[in-house]
Amino acid sequence: MARIVVIGAVARDEVIRLTGPLRAGGHLSGVADGIRLGGGGANTALALAAAGHAVRLLAAVGHDAGGDALLAELAAAGVDISAIVRLDQPTTHSLLCIDPDGERTVINLCRCEERDPPERLLDMPADLVYVRSRRADLAPLLTATARRGAQVVAHLPPSLPDSRPASILLASASDLSEQERRSLWALGRYVAGDEVRWVVMTEGAAGARAVNEQEQHRVAAESVQALDTTGAGDAFAAGLLHGLACGQALPEALAMAVRFGTESIRWTRSALPVVVVQRLLVPVARNT
Ligand SMILES: Nc1ncnc2c1ncn2[C@@H]1O[C@H](COP(=O)(O)OP(=O)(O)O)[C@@H](O)[C@H]1O
Ligand SMILES: [Mg+2]
Known part of the structure; x- marks a missing residue:
């Protein structure tokens, strides 16, 4: 079991199931399918807690009923919510x-965000820190965290120079330009500086790849019927962090990550259900 801090959103995900494809300028029909727990930070934190890690989520929610409900659900699932602050803003809400x-x-309707960088990170013991935030002012905190011995894994964007001093960068191909996709390692050096060891890019149905100066690894995804691709990248991140926490080398952790990501699209949830995570762990138990 590792001590993992996840920095990222916890959100109310309001779901509309469209009856046809999304089309700009079209007249669409859909069915409202309720509101569920989501947000990139929460989705990854829930899967890691289900995998047996001590997970603390560093986030912000509002002083509203939505915030109360999200916190209760996270706590019941075993996520440490002591680093989640309450703000005088509405809780993050996405359509x-x-x-x-x-x-x-995803249509982000409102973001509940602290004004200043979350200095409390420096008081949290951690083996791994995962950053799923667009804040551009986290670099000094992440550098200090790495100096204290935690491995930092960060998701892009932002793709700003030196904004994410991390040993591993993750990005979704759908968030990158053609030029960034072609020169992933250069992008990693630009964003993370000298400390970066790997840049990992997810490619939806095609799986994922990891590159550094010397090596390239690709893992294909199993072909499955997608019910809901929400949170696939977040489940992928949980699989990668779990592999790293178990001492796996990156190529092995990449395969675990793709399995987590692909499993997540079979479920109409934003985060992987606990029993599903536990089933995914069985092959790791055999390897170790
Ligand atoms: N249609 C799909 N078929 C199979 N696996 C998928 C599919 N979409 C996503 N995945 C899995 O989830 C991972 C992350 O998905 P991706 O779509 O790249 O991220 P994001 O959620 O950031 O858009 C992929 O690497 C893959 O393992
Ligand atoms: Mg996707």
Whole structure:
């Protein structure tokens, strides 16, 4: 079991199931499918807690009923919520439009965000820190965290120079330009500086790849029927962090990550259900 701090959003995901494809300028029909727990930080934290790690989520929610409900659900699932602050803003709220192929489009309606960088990170003992935040002012905190012995894994964006001093960078191909996808290692050096060891890019149905100066690894995804691709990248990150926490080398952790990501699209949830995570862990137990 590792001590893992996840920095990222916890959100109310309001779901609309579209009856046809998403089309700009179109007149669409859909069915409201309720509100569920989501947000990139929460999705990864929940899967890691289900995998047996001591997970603390560093986030912010509002002083509203939505915030109360999210905190209660996270705590019941075993996520440490002591680093989640309450702010005088509405809780983060996103609209998820799921098309008939299971692909999701996210519309962020409001973001509950602290004004200043979360200095409390420096008081938290951690083996791994995962950053899923667009804040551009986290670099000094991440550098200090790495100096204290934690491995930092960060998701892009932002793709700003020296904004994410991390040993591993993650990005979704859908968030990168053609030029960034072609020169992933150069992008990693630009964003993370000298400390970067790997840049990992997820490619939806095609799986994922990892590169550094010397090596390239690709893992294909199993072909499955997508019910809901929400949180696939977050489940992928949980699989990668779990592999690293178990002492796996990156190529092995990459395979675990792809399995987590692909499993997540079979479920109409934003985060992987606990029993599903536990089933995914069985092959690791055999390897170790
Ligand atoms: N249609 C799909 N078929 C199989 N696996 C998928 C599919 N979409 C996503 N995945 C899995 O989830 C991982 C992350 O998905 P991706 O779509 O790249 O991230 P994001 O959620 O950031 O858009 C992929 O590496 C893959 O393992
Ligand atoms: Mg995707």
